[in-house]
Amino acid sequence: MRTILLWMARNSWLRERLPRLGFVRRAVRRFMPGEDRESAFGAAAGLAASGQGILFTRLGENLAALPEADEVAAHYRALLDREVWLPREPELSVKPTQLGLDxxxxxxxxxxxxxxxxxxxxxxxxxxxxxGSTYVDATLDLYERLRAAAHANVGICLQAYLKRTPKDLRRLLPLEPAVRLVKGAYDEPSAIAYRRRPEVDAAYQALALVLAEAARDGRARCALGTHDSGLIERIAAFAESADVSRGSLEVHMLYGIRARELARLQAAGFPAFTLIAYGAFWYPWYMRRLAERPANVLFALRQLLPQQDDARE
Ligand SMILES: Cc1cc2nc3c(=O)[nH]c(=O)nc-3n(C[C@H](O)[C@H](O)[C@H](O)COP(=O)(O)OP(=O)(O)OC[C@H]3O[C@@H](n4cnc5c(N)ncnc54)[C@H](O)[C@@H]3O)c2cc1C
Known part of the structure; x- marks a missing residue:
């Protein structure tokens, strides 16, 4: 199921047609407050008032022409120029291919x-x-160049399912990086990626502990980008024995997924962040969300029926 959904995410024929279907548009609202930035701000206001950090991402990837990247950058600049602001400055999260990497x-x-x-x-x-894995080298290079250009306020996402990631993390640690560690959302071959959940979780835990110790010493910003609260608690327990406090372990989750669990972790002492995605180009991103949890497909299909409740976890 995961492989099929990730194939659908890449298929241009489906990308043209599926987003036009009403039930698909209704289903995506579970993960996205709306297509425009006003909807994103509306969703952010309540979360920010409860003390959570906010990250915004405007959906888009693999542009057809470079002028589209100029428009994306202008959009993000305008977002930062807003006069009506949130209690705490939101952070931005961008895909390099959305800014023309390829x-x-x-x-x-x-x-x-x-x-x-x-x-x-x-x-x-x-x-x-x-x-996807073909962009990892280029993204690491971009990150190193940004840090060399004295931008201390830039973070990078690393994917635990890639077998290369321990080496990539070691490469970045001298830079005192900000790292968001995720399990990984793309369909990668077993030659380069762990595909079984226990292996991915073990890799995640090992990487998180290295990052946590660096965060303890003020040499990194450690963001656990996962909804797997059992894994987060296990990492926190191991980290505690290395004198890493929960306050050094940020938890970042996606809007619409396990919001109550994030609030619980926040109350237990983890700095909590919600990443809010918005924008018209949501199809491949939404298909990756379905692939993460095939039960979401049933939720989407239920939108074919009238008047369904938006039952969240
Ligand atoms: C803040 C953030 C940023 C991310 N950025 C990137 C990125 O830059 N690159 C990248 O490759 N991946 C990224 N991801 C996605 C990540 O790689 C995983 O695909 C995704 O988080 C699902 O894995 P999990 O860690 O939540 O663990 P899982 O083991 O998949 O899930 C743990 C539990 O969380 C719940 N859950 C997880 N996913 C869903 C879902 N879609 N719908 C409903 N419930 C769900 C379920 O209850 C599940 O049992 C990001 C994730 C987050 C939270």
């Missing part, structure tokens, strides 16, 4: 450089998402 890596770097400077002025952070 068309012109230099242009992508210039956009990221500009956004890093602008987020720093606003006193907040810019995060680089990690996409």
């Amino acid at each position: 068309i012109d890596a230099e242009a992508c770097f210039r956009h990221l450089d500009g956004l890093a400077a602008r987020t720093a002025e606003a006193g907040t952070w810019l995060w680089l998402d990690m996409e």
Whole structure:
């Protein structure tokens, strides 16, 4: 099921047609407050008032032409220029291919450089998402260049399912990085990625502990980007024996997924963040959310029926 859904995420024929279907549009609302930034701000206001950090991402990836990247960068700048703001500055999370990585890596770097400077002025952070494995080297290079350009306020996502990630983390640690550790959302072959859940979880835990110790010593920002609260608690228990407090272990979750669990972890002392996605280009992103939990497909199909409750976890 996961493989089929991830194939559907990449299929351009389906990408054209499925988002037009009413039941698909209704189902995506579970994970996305709306397509425009006003909806994203509306969803953020309540969460921010409860003390959570907010990350915004405008959905989009693999652009057809470079001018689209200029528009994306302008959109993010305008977002930071807003006068009506939240109790705490939101952070931005962007996909490098949304800023033209696979068309012109230099242009992508210039956009990221500009956004890093602008987020720093606003006193907040810019995060680089990690996409499919063919983009990992280029994304690490971008991150290193941004840090070399004296942007301390930039973070990067690393994927625990990739067998290369322990080496990548070791490469980044001297930079005192901000790392969002996730399990990984793409369909990667077993030659380069763990595909079984116990293996991915074990890899995640080992990486998280290295990152947690660096965070304890003020040498990293450690963000656990997962909804797996059992895993988070296990990591916190191991980390505690290495004198890492919960306050050094940020938990980042996606809007619409396990919100109550995030609030519980926040009350238990973990700094909590919700990543809110919005935008018109949601199809591949939404298909990856379905692939993470095939039960979500049933939820989507139930939207074919009239007047369904939006039953959240
Ligand atoms: C803040 C954040 C940023 C991310 N950024 C990236 C990125 O840049 N690159 C990347 O490859 N991946 C990214 N991901 C996705 C990540 O790689 C996983 O695919 C995703 O988080 C699902 O794995 P999990 O860690 O939640 O654990 P799982 O073991 O998959 O899930 C744990 C539990 O969480 C709940 N859950 C998880 N996913 C869903 C869902 N879709 N719908 C409903 N319930 C669900 C279920 O109850 C499940 O039992 C990000 C995830 C988060 C939270």
